Amino acid sequence: MIEARHVTKRYGDTVAVDDLSFSVRPGRVTGFLGPNGAGKSTTLRMILGLTAPSSGTVTVDGVPFAERRRGLxxxxxxxxxxxxxxxxxxxxxxxxxARGNRIPRTRVADVLEEVGLAKAAGRRIGGFSLGMRQRLGIAAALLGDPGVLLFDEPLNGLDMEGVLWVRGLFRRLAAEGRTVLFSSHMMSEIEQSAEQVLVIGRGRLLADEQLADLSRAARGGSVVTVHAADPAALAALLTGEGASVRPLSEEAVEVSGLPARRIGELALRHGLALHQLTTKASSLEDAFLELTAGSVEYAAGDGRGGAL
Incomplete structure (x- = not known):
């Protein structure tokens, strides 16, 4: 099990990780989500003892990893x-x-076979594609047959066959009782194989819950696009009813927090003409974007002349 307790990491005036606490338990795959620059890689490096926290503690099975001999x-x-x-x-x-960690040499052939690189064992790594290097990195992670496994963006560079293989590998490792944590900035990657989700933004914990719970919360809501004769008046009315309203154009607004039927009833009661209502169910990706909306380090412009 991995445990972080009130971990903070500062680089000068920059806070990369801010009072972060979580547990990653064995027997399930945990996805580690966050926008670029959220602090995911820094957190993984602190788990492995490669970066020292400014304060707080990180342990693996109750012991700081740096204190373990033959870490693999x-x-x-x-x-x-x-x-x-x-x-x-x-x-x-x-x-x-293997030599540095006193691992039997036979494990080298075993893990190369497992990741699909047996025929490339004698090739120089400099000629490998990114996907092949990812497979080699996974082979190195598996080499010591460890109980805890960490992967930072492991699907980068893999083709679809490789992606499906990695998803199956993570599930199998968790089913064997191992602790599996992998990071990504894409919800679509996490939802295919993770059971638990950690979400961070600007180094702070935003969510720590089961994927199914986050999924239900996301799909329990909806977004309604409304075209109206007087969208400003409609926005004021719906905001007063507790809805969140975002302008889309001079004629349309996006409404969350009220179903389309209730919006129509309120507009009719107050004499506001509606031209069109369109409902879109919220997705798991919408939930991630909502959680991290205030935590994106570099946001692109809106295409209307703003700086990128």
Whole structure:
């Protein structure tokens, strides 16, 4: 199990992780979500002892990872698939890791076979595609047969077959009672295999709940697009009823918090003409965007002349 308690990491005046507390339990896949710059990679590095927290503690099975000898037997990790010596072969790279952690040499062939790189064992890593490097990084994480596994954006560069394989691998590892944590900035990747979800923004915890609960919350709401003769008057009316209203154009607004039927009834009662109502069910991605709306470090302009 991974436990973080009131962890903060500062770089000068910049707070990368801010009083973060969570637990990642064995037997399930936990997705780690957040916009770019949210602090996901910094948090993973602190779990692995590669970055020291400014305050707070992070432990793996009750012990800081840096205190564990032969770490690959306890935690396997893929943080950066490009961070390997391109002049080595895949087999040589894994053999060096095995020797340093007193892992039987036979594991090298086993994990290369498992990730689909057995035929590329003698090839130099410098000639590998990004997808092949991702597979090699996963092989390194599996090398010590650890109980805890961490992956930072593991699906980057993989084709569809590779994506499906990774999803199945994560489920199998969790079913074996291991702790599996993988990060992504895309909800669509998380919802395919995770059971638990951690969401952070600007280094702070925004959500820690089961994926099914987050999914139900998202799909329990809806967004209604309303075209009206007087959208300003309609917005004032609906806001007074507790709805959230966002202008879309001179004729249309987007309404959340009230169903289309209630919007129509209120407009009729107050003599406001409506031209069209369109309801769209909220998605899991909508829930993620709503959670992180105030935590995006770099937001693009709206196409109307704003700076990017």
């Amino acid at each position: 037997r306890h935690v396997g990790a893929l943080l950066d698939a490009q961070d390997v010596h391109g002049g080595r072969t895949a087999a040589a790279h894994l053999s060096a890791l």
